[in-house]
Amino acid sequence: xxxxxxxxxxxxxxxxxxxxxxxxxxxxxxxxxxxxxxxxxxxxxxxxxxxxxxxxxxxxxxxxxxxxxxxxxxxxxxxxxxxxxxxxxxxxxxxxxxxxxxxxxxxxxxxxxxxxxxxxxxxxxxxxxxxxxxxxxxxxxxxxxxxxxxxxxxxxxxxxxxxxxxxxxxxxxxxxxxxxxxxxxxxxxxxxxxxxxxxxxxxxxxxxxxxxxxxxxxxxxxxxxxxxxxxxxxxxxxxxxxxxxxxxxxxx
Ligand SMILES: [Zn+2]
Numbered sequence: 001x002x003x004x005x006x007x008x009x010x011x012x013x014x015x016x017x018x019x020x021x022x023x024x025x026x027x028x029x030x031x032x033x034x035x036x037x038x039x040x041x042x043x044x045x046x047x048x049x050x051x052x053x054x055x056x057x058x059x060x061x062x063x064x065x066x067x068x069x070x071x072x073x074x075x076x077x078x079x080x081x082x083x084x085x086x087x088x089x090x091x092x093x094x095x096x097x098x099x100x101x102x103x104x105x106x107x108x109x110x111x112x113x114x115x116x117x118x119x120x121x122x123x124x125x126x127x128x129x130x131x132x133x134x135x136x137x138x139x140x141x142x143x144x145x146x147x148x149x150x151x152x153x154x155x156x157x158x159x160x161x162x163x164x165x166x167x168x169x170x171x172x173x174x175x176x177x178x179x180x181x182x183x184x185x186x187x188x189x190x191x192x193x194x195x196x197x198x199x200x201x202x203x204x205x206x207x208x209x210x211x212x213x214x215x216x217x218x219x220x221x222x223x224x225x226x227x228x229x230x231x232x233x234x235x236x237x238x239x240x241x242x243x244x245x246x247x248x249x250x251x252x
Contacts, residue, residue, distance in 0.1 A: 042063060043056070061073055068157060068194070075158075075162075076162035091196075092197065093164070097130055101133055103142070111173065113181075115144065117189075121185075122192060128248045147172060153232070154176050157169050157192065160195065166196075169192065176233065182237040183233050201228050215249045
Protein backbone atom coordinates (compact mmCIF):
# COMPACT_ATOMS: atom_id res chain seq x y z
CA UNK A 1 0.00 0.00 0.00
CA UNK A 2 2.12 2.82 -0.62
CA UNK A 3 -0.56 5.24 -0.62
CA UNK A 4 0.56 7.78 -3.00
CA UNK A 5 4.13 7.38 -2.82
CA UNK A 6 4.83 9.58 -5.56
CA UNK A 7 4.60 12.53 -7.40
CA UNK A 8 2.60 14.75 -9.32
CA UNK A 9 3.05 17.57 -11.60
CA UNK A 10 0.96 20.08 -13.30
CA UNK A 11 0.80 23.71 -13.73
CA UNK A 12 -1.24 26.68 -12.79
CA UNK A 13 -0.48 30.26 -12.21
CA UNK A 14 -0.61 32.55 -9.29
CA UNK A 15 1.69 34.93 -7.65
CA UNK A 16 3.02 35.43 -4.23
CA UNK A 17 6.12 35.45 -2.23
CA UNK A 18 7.10 32.46 -0.26
CA UNK A 19 7.13 32.80 3.44
CA UNK A 20 10.21 31.45 5.04
CA UNK A 21 8.82 29.25 7.70
CA UNK A 22 11.51 26.67 7.93
CA UNK A 23 14.90 28.13 7.62
CA UNK A 24 16.85 24.96 7.21
CA UNK A 25 18.03 25.84 3.76
CA UNK A 26 20.69 27.95 2.24
CA UNK A 27 21.57 30.16 5.15
CA UNK A 28 23.38 32.48 2.80
CA UNK A 29 20.17 33.50 1.15
CA UNK A 30 18.03 34.42 4.11
CA UNK A 31 17.57 38.00 2.90
CA UNK A 32 14.78 38.74 0.52
CA UNK A 33 15.58 37.64 -2.99
CA UNK A 34 14.48 39.05 -6.25
CA UNK A 35 11.91 36.91 -7.95
CA UNK A 36 12.29 37.00 -11.70
CA UNK A 37 9.63 36.13 -14.26
CA UNK A 38 11.18 32.71 -14.69
CA UNK A 39 11.21 32.20 -10.93
CA UNK A 40 7.57 33.24 -10.76
CA UNK A 41 6.75 30.63 -13.35
CA UNK A 42 8.40 28.00 -11.21
CA UNK A 43 6.71 29.32 -8.09
CA UNK A 44 3.33 29.25 -9.79
CA UNK A 45 4.08 25.79 -11.01
CA UNK A 46 4.69 24.65 -7.44
CA UNK A 47 1.46 26.30 -6.32
CA UNK A 48 -0.26 24.59 -9.22
CA UNK A 49 0.94 21.27 -7.94
CA UNK A 50 -1.04 22.03 -4.82
CA UNK A 51 1.67 22.95 -2.35
CA UNK A 52 0.41 25.69 -0.03
CA UNK A 53 2.34 28.93 -0.27
CA UNK A 54 3.37 28.78 3.36
CA UNK A 55 5.20 25.52 2.77
CA UNK A 56 7.41 27.00 0.07
CA UNK A 57 10.74 28.44 1.07
CA UNK A 58 12.45 30.75 -1.38
CA UNK A 59 16.20 30.79 -1.70
CA UNK A 60 18.38 32.66 -4.13
CA UNK A 61 18.33 30.05 -6.86
CA UNK A 62 15.52 27.74 -5.91
CA UNK A 63 12.40 27.06 -3.96
CA UNK A 64 12.33 24.33 -1.30
CA UNK A 65 9.21 22.39 -0.42
CA UNK A 66 8.77 19.87 2.38
CA UNK A 67 12.33 20.51 3.45
CA UNK A 68 13.92 18.16 1.00
CA UNK A 69 12.48 18.88 -2.43
CA UNK A 70 14.31 21.37 -4.61
CA UNK A 71 12.66 23.33 -7.41
CA UNK A 72 15.43 25.20 -9.27
CA UNK A 73 14.33 28.61 -10.45
CA UNK A 74 15.76 27.81 -13.86
CA UNK A 75 13.89 24.53 -14.19
CA UNK A 76 11.87 23.73 -17.23
CA UNK A 77 8.23 24.17 -16.31
CA UNK A 78 5.86 21.74 -18.02
CA UNK A 79 3.31 23.24 -20.37
CA UNK A 80 -0.37 23.55 -19.63
CA UNK A 81 -2.26 22.32 -16.63
CA UNK A 82 -4.32 19.20 -16.87
CA UNK A 83 -4.79 15.93 -15.22
CA UNK A 84 -3.14 14.02 -18.00
CA UNK A 85 0.08 15.91 -17.78
CA UNK A 86 -0.15 15.84 -14.08
CA UNK A 87 1.32 12.46 -14.04
CA UNK A 88 3.46 12.06 -17.09
CA UNK A 89 4.92 15.50 -16.63
CA UNK A 90 6.65 14.30 -13.53
CA UNK A 91 8.26 11.21 -14.88
CA UNK A 92 11.66 10.81 -16.38
CA UNK A 93 11.23 9.92 -20.04
CA UNK A 94 11.61 6.29 -21.10
CA UNK A 95 14.83 7.14 -22.90
CA UNK A 96 16.39 9.23 -20.19
CA UNK A 97 15.52 6.93 -17.33
CA UNK A 98 17.68 4.16 -18.75
CA UNK A 99 20.81 6.22 -18.26
CA UNK A 100 20.69 8.81 -15.52
CA UNK A 101 24.20 10.17 -15.38
CA UNK A 102 25.25 11.14 -11.89
CA UNK A 103 28.22 13.39 -11.35
CA UNK A 104 29.77 13.17 -7.93
CA UNK A 105 30.97 16.57 -6.86
CA UNK A 106 34.44 16.47 -5.24
CA UNK A 107 32.72 17.39 -1.99
CA UNK A 108 30.98 14.02 -2.02
CA UNK A 109 33.72 11.69 -3.19
CA UNK A 110 34.32 10.64 0.41
CA UNK A 111 30.87 9.06 0.31
CA UNK A 112 31.30 7.40 -3.07
CA UNK A 113 30.76 3.99 -1.51
CA UNK A 114 27.44 5.05 -0.05
CA UNK A 115 26.47 6.56 -3.39
CA UNK A 116 27.33 3.37 -5.23
CA UNK A 117 25.36 1.38 -2.72
CA UNK A 118 22.32 3.57 -3.32
CA UNK A 119 22.75 3.32 -7.07
CA UNK A 120 22.91 -0.41 -6.93
CA UNK A 121 19.60 -0.54 -5.10
CA UNK A 122 17.84 1.36 -7.85
CA UNK A 123 19.67 -0.42 -10.66
CA UNK A 124 19.01 -3.90 -9.39
CA UNK A 125 15.23 -3.77 -9.60
CA UNK A 126 14.29 -6.49 -12.00
CA UNK A 127 11.87 -5.34 -14.67
CA UNK A 128 12.47 -1.66 -13.97
CA UNK A 129 14.16 0.65 -16.47
CA UNK A 130 15.67 3.02 -13.92
CA UNK A 131 19.41 2.96 -14.38
CA UNK A 132 21.89 5.29 -12.77
CA UNK A 133 25.52 5.55 -13.80
CA UNK A 134 28.36 7.58 -12.35
CA UNK A 135 30.22 9.85 -14.75
CA UNK A 136 33.42 11.67 -13.92
CA UNK A 137 33.47 14.13 -16.78
CA UNK A 138 31.42 15.47 -19.63
CA UNK A 139 27.67 15.77 -19.64
CA UNK A 140 25.70 14.66 -16.65
CA UNK A 141 22.06 14.73 -15.61
CA UNK A 142 22.29 14.95 -11.86
CA UNK A 143 24.85 16.54 -9.59
CA UNK A 144 25.25 15.22 -6.07
CA UNK A 145 27.04 17.57 -3.70
CA UNK A 146 27.66 18.23 -0.06
CA UNK A 147 25.57 21.09 1.29
CA UNK A 148 25.05 22.45 4.75
CA UNK A 149 21.33 22.13 5.35
CA UNK A 150 21.59 22.88 9.02
CA UNK A 151 20.18 20.55 11.62
CA UNK A 152 17.33 18.14 10.93
CA UNK A 153 17.55 17.75 7.18
CA UNK A 154 19.75 14.99 5.78
CA UNK A 155 19.48 15.82 2.13
CA UNK A 156 17.41 17.29 -0.65
CA UNK A 157 16.33 15.93 -4.00
CA UNK A 158 14.71 17.48 -7.05
CA UNK A 159 11.67 16.31 -8.97
CA UNK A 160 12.03 15.54 -12.66
CA UNK A 161 10.92 18.09 -15.22
CA UNK A 162 10.82 18.08 -18.97
CA UNK A 163 11.39 14.34 -19.02
CA UNK A 164 14.75 14.55 -17.34
CA UNK A 165 15.63 13.52 -13.81
CA UNK A 166 15.80 16.29 -11.24
CA UNK A 167 19.25 17.78 -11.68
CA UNK A 168 20.45 18.20 -8.11
CA UNK A 169 20.88 16.21 -4.93
CA UNK A 170 22.26 17.86 -1.83
CA UNK A 171 23.60 15.83 1.03
CA UNK A 172 24.13 17.30 4.47
CA UNK A 173 27.35 15.38 4.79
CA UNK A 174 28.54 16.58 8.17
CA UNK A 175 25.09 16.05 9.62
CA UNK A 176 24.82 12.43 8.51
CA UNK A 177 28.48 11.58 9.06
CA UNK A 178 27.68 9.99 12.41
CA UNK A 179 24.99 7.72 10.99
CA UNK A 180 25.72 4.15 10.01
CA UNK A 181 26.85 3.35 6.50
CA UNK A 182 23.43 1.90 5.74
CA UNK A 183 21.70 5.05 6.94
CA UNK A 184 24.02 7.31 4.98
CA UNK A 185 23.29 5.24 1.87
CA UNK A 186 19.60 5.39 2.70
CA UNK A 187 19.62 9.17 2.65
CA UNK A 188 21.21 9.12 -0.79
CA UNK A 189 18.87 6.40 -2.06
CA UNK A 190 15.87 8.36 -0.75
CA UNK A 191 16.89 11.60 -2.46
CA UNK A 192 17.55 9.73 -5.68
CA UNK A 193 13.95 8.53 -5.44
CA UNK A 194 12.75 12.13 -5.44
CA UNK A 195 14.81 12.81 -8.55
CA UNK A 196 12.86 10.16 -10.43
CA UNK A 197 9.54 11.51 -9.08
CA UNK A 198 8.76 9.68 -5.89
CA UNK A 199 6.86 11.59 -3.25
CA UNK A 200 7.05 10.70 0.42
CA UNK A 201 5.14 7.50 0.98
CA UNK A 202 4.00 8.86 4.35
CA UNK A 203 2.96 12.24 2.98
CA UNK A 204 -0.47 11.92 4.62
CA UNK A 205 0.85 11.21 8.10
CA UNK A 206 3.26 14.11 7.70
CA UNK A 207 0.46 16.41 6.63
CA UNK A 208 2.08 17.11 3.31
CA UNK A 209 -0.04 18.50 0.56
CA UNK A 210 -1.09 18.01 -2.12
CA UNK A 211 -2.07 14.41 -1.75
CA UNK A 212 0.40 12.13 -3.43
CA UNK A 213 -0.88 10.34 -6.48
CA UNK A 214 -1.14 6.63 -6.12
CA UNK A 215 1.22 4.70 -8.24
CA UNK A 216 -1.05 2.46 -10.27
CA UNK A 217 -1.57 -0.80 -8.48
CA UNK A 218 0.53 0.18 -5.50
CA UNK A 219 -1.68 2.26 -3.19
CA UNK A 220 -1.55 2.65 0.54
CA UNK A 221 0.97 3.35 3.24
CA UNK A 222 4.13 1.36 3.81
CA UNK A 223 6.12 1.58 7.00
CA UNK A 224 9.02 -0.15 5.26
CA UNK A 225 9.29 2.32 2.42
CA UNK A 226 12.63 4.00 1.91
CA UNK A 227 10.61 6.94 0.60
CA UNK A 228 9.04 7.71 3.95
CA UNK A 229 10.05 11.23 4.91
CA UNK A 230 11.31 12.58 8.20
CA UNK A 231 13.25 9.44 9.04
CA UNK A 232 16.79 10.62 8.66
CA UNK A 233 19.11 8.23 10.41
CA UNK A 234 16.32 5.86 11.38
CA UNK A 235 14.34 4.85 8.31
CA UNK A 236 14.36 1.84 6.05
CA UNK A 237 17.73 1.20 4.46
CA UNK A 238 16.59 -0.91 1.54
CA UNK A 239 13.84 -0.49 -1.01
CA UNK A 240 10.75 -2.23 0.30
CA UNK A 241 8.74 -4.70 -1.72
CA UNK A 242 6.25 -1.94 -2.44
CA UNK A 243 8.98 0.51 -3.36
CA UNK A 244 10.12 -2.00 -5.92
CA UNK A 245 6.62 -2.61 -7.22
CA UNK A 246 6.08 1.11 -7.54
CA UNK A 247 9.33 1.68 -9.38
CA UNK A 248 8.37 -1.02 -11.83
CA UNK A 249 4.88 0.39 -12.23
CA UNK A 250 6.25 3.80 -13.15
CA UNK A 251 9.20 2.66 -15.20
CA UNK A 252 8.98 -0.55 -17.10
ZN1 LIG B 1 12.32 13.19 1.05
